[in-house]
Amino acid sequence: MRRVVIAGTGMTDFGRFQDSSLRALASEAAKTALADADSVTAEVGMVFFGNAAGGLLTGQESVRGQVALRHSGLLGKPIVNIENACASSSSAFHLAWMAVASGQCDVVLAIGAEKMSNEDRAVPMKALEAAADLQELEELKARIAPDGTGTGSVFMDLYADIARAYMDRTGASAEDFASVSVKQRQAGAFNPHAQFRKAVTSEEVLASKMIADPLRLFMCSSIGDGAAALVLMSADHAARKNVTPVDVLASTMCSGQGDAPSRKPVATLAARAAYEAAGLGPDDLDVVEIHDAAAPAEFILSEQLGFCALGEAVPLLRSGRTALGGDMPINPSGGLISKGHPIGATGAAQLVELADQLRGRAGRRQREGARIALAENGGGWIGNDAAVAVVTILGAAAPH
């Protein structure tokens, strides 16, 4: 296996861009990433195009990447369309890494893109449901919103159910969930690409509209559009470029185990495999991006990924260590709650943020001296867990 680096990154702003197409978003991110990697399309050996639900969202299925990159100069390249719910573009990155590590290609482009906003809100709501097993959807809805009070967003109902269980188990409160949102919004205020760039107070979070008890509007990620892209290279190839590379120290993927009785959380399985592959542990991490599609996810994932002991995630947040200025900021990009969550673009955008952190170009979000970073990107729901988790560990290259 060859050493693989991220040589360039690019992303669009995240937000609601009713008049922008998946094609325009993806092309912009790809172009920016290639320029950042001091590279041209002719060098690209393969393209992995991550998109979660374009068939249901836009009607364009089957050849999404080829259509999206129609005028980008990348046609003719092997383009593979990868779908894995909210983990689509980290899955694309995982395969891009494999293509370079294996020696198949020297330069590979991984893109994530999603166009969710629609005049008819029912369209994205319906598309999001397809990330659960549709054969079990009614049963799931009945379980998580038994009194028929569902919000219309099955995943926010699910996060609310998970949040209630977490409160029962740990004593966490709605105020604690609000603290996650305050932290994320504070970071997102410094991110020019973020969908929500306005800091909020705990009072404002707790006064925002109730979505599904205990989750309020500002605790939830939103419908959004956007794209993010990364250029991966063999370390040898990158050495000939005018770039500051970021090492890919580990890339692992697991699918959820459904309701297998002895299962561990899929995020734990993917993280353990990544720590082992990198020869690192949670204590080595300087900066982290995790899948906070709703505020309670930050607590649950902090425990599942080994950042703290079970039940200790609220104290971890309160310690200030995971905020900007702490020794291990979590979601300095603003996370899904603040940066935005155009589902198929999210995993790639997490890695764009971490690459910026490790290259010292994260501006007011910078974790000073960041050397090691981890991203966790989850997707879908099968049985009693996420359907997929991808964990990536990145390292700053030695100074040139």
Added chain:
Amino acid sequence: MRRVVIAGTGMTDFGRFQDSSLRALASEAAKTALADADSVTAEVGMVFFGNAAGGLLTGQESVRGQVALRHSGLLGKPIVNIENACASSSSAFHLAWMAVASGQCDVVLAIGAEKMSNEDRAVPMKALEAAADLQELEELKARIAPDGTGTGSVFMDLYADIARAYMDRTGASAEDFASVSVKQRQAGAFNPHAQFRKAVTSEEVLASKMIADPLRLFMCSSIGDGAAALVLMSADHAARKNVTPVDVLASTMCSGQGDAPSRKPVATLAARAAYEAAGLGPDDLDVVEIHDAAAPAEFILSEQLGFCALGEAVPLLRSGRTALGGDMPINPSGGLISKGHPIGATGAAQLVELADQLRGRAGRRQREGARIALAENGGGWIGNDAAVAVVTILGAAAPH
């Protein structure tokens, strides 16, 4: 790069199975392939799930493979959902090959599955259209069926347009296209998995319903359901198994070049790369499966893949060399016309047939002494060419 083999194969019958689910079809194919590979699910390191249009066909998008394999014992494994129109499962195979060749995994499962049949015929028709660039669909329709006589199947209109151009260029006739169907149906009659297992005469083909001049019903592939799976292994791993392995000598993928002025056909590009990788040429092939979604495609692809000179495909067919009993049978499975074309399963099913041929277990379809085989699987349409082509070259392993 490690030597990679196909250690086991499985496929369902192809046909219209209104009451069968994508899950049932995929699970059956996976189970059969694993048993044939003398393997159990615990050995599988990664799963590539190819499906072309399940979002539009079934509503289940985002986590198709995880849902389809829900009860197969494969949850927990990395499952990646691959979409590339009618080349979805050869794309899945290509990535599976890469995962083994790179040393990432010793055992990988590649599956293709599609559930197309629907009480409402408009559903599959609409889904198939998504394999073209929807932004250019009206323009494409106006070009290929200018008098508004479209059949409702944009791809059959397209094949009819291509057929007419081929007739103009080479002097081929409707009778020649009928000869392709007669050959395919003769082979399909011997394939227990084929959707259409009844031989037909040229007169019957030419008397079948006109779909889009010059294409008649029996010259066209049909709506169908089915799944096919292959277990890939490192050659070293397979040597410890009670299996007859098939060598993967080359696997290549290209995306179409749209309307780039200097382009070569995408099938030609993928085939040349495969010939080069395998150190072989068209003269070395003993048996071939190509993407005959409509009869004229066999002629055009025979030329694009180098089986004969430009304009010589009709004489090649007439020579008898490409029929069962010839020295290079094309589509001994019955091809897409006779075996069936559940789009996301087609590429994998081509490889199942070729593995059977190279293992000497193709029954009355057997090419005696087959040592080298090639599959070409195309998908989608962008600009003036298929959006993607995957070419695979397989070799019989030395006798045990």
